Amino acid sequence: MAVPKLATTKPFYLLDPAALTVPFEIAATSTGAADVAPLVGPQEMCPVDLVVCGSVAIGRPDGVRVGKGAGYSDLELALLTDAGLITENTTIATTVHELQVIDDVLPHDKHDFSIDLGITPTRILSFTPDQPRPAGIMVSKLRPEQLETIPALAEVIRHQYPDRRSS
Numbered sequence: 001m002a003v004p005k006l007a008t009t010k011p012f013y014l015l016d017p018a019a020l021t022v023p024f025e026i027a028a029t030s031t032g033a034a035d036v037a038p039l040v041g042p043q044e045m046c047p048v049d050l051v052v053c054g055s056v057a058i059g060r061p062d063g064v065r066v067g068k069g070a071g072y073s074d075l076e077l078a079l080l081t082d083a084g085l086i087t088e089n090t091t092i093a094t095t096v097h098e099l100q101v102i103d104d105v106l107p108h109d110k111h112d113f114s115i116d117l118g119i120t121p122t123r124i125l126s127f128t129p130d131q132p133r134p135a136g137i138m139v140s141k142l143r144p145e146q147l148e149t150i151p152a153l154a155e156v157i158r159h160q161y162p163d164r165r166s167s
Contacts (some may be wrong), residue, residue, distance in 0.1 A: 063127025082136035
């Protein structure tokens, strides 16, 4: 589970059900995870089979999702994709209310990811996104403040893209 705003050098919580000292329902909250789960970086993680992300809305035609606008979900997936932990075989799902499912095509950019499954209280929607998933961190889409406030992102850029730090 991602640390809020990816604000630490190790931006994920390791929620291992076998090691948790509280019920998973408590550990899987932002305050619960901070209390009981160790922080890990992508290099300490296993491949991811399923991502459950938050969404403000999803487009029914193609599974395009809209988040709250800060881009943290896109960056979480980019970091994990860049590390080889998320692939085209990873299922991406979101839970939404029926009112958050939009019949229109929603705007999206190359750094945005679409979902495979949308789960509402009454049904499960399956999508085949019309564009490929981002292949990892899109350096040209990063804003300078993201490198200042997301240590793990700055570290990846420093090591893997040293010639593009200022792009």
